[in-house]
Amino acid sequence: MPLKRKMKRDLTTVVKFIKNHPSSNDMFNLFMKGPEPEQGFMWTSSEWWSPSQQQALSIVNIKVVELGWGGSSYGLFMRLIQNTIKHLLNNMEKNLYRDNEGKWEDDPRNGMFYIPSF
Secondary structure (H helix, E strand, O other), rough: OOOHHHHHHHHHHHHHHHHHHHOOHHHHHHHHHHHOOOOOOOOOOHHHOOHHHHHHHHHHHHHHHHOOOOOOOHHHHHHHHHHHHHHHHHHHHHHHHOOOOOOOOOOOOOOOOOOOHH
């Protein structure tokens, strides 16, 4: 199988795995925080992560290695996961807090998460 197709397939598999895992919030936090500056996921010290992030990292590590992303490809694949998670959460957050539903700026029916447009 071509590498690009394997990468896309495995990335979809891992993101679905993370979204459906009981520790998904810890996994999301792990990827939003990312590894230490100037380090990668492989070389970041355990002190950098909270205990729940360490546990989430070991769960994701097992899945990534099961899919064949070990050695030098591990870091590349972990960064792909990180970028995908960040993109998903950033887009979800924008939509989550938009609650104006086309109403005028000072409409009292605007929801609690209404963000005025500037």
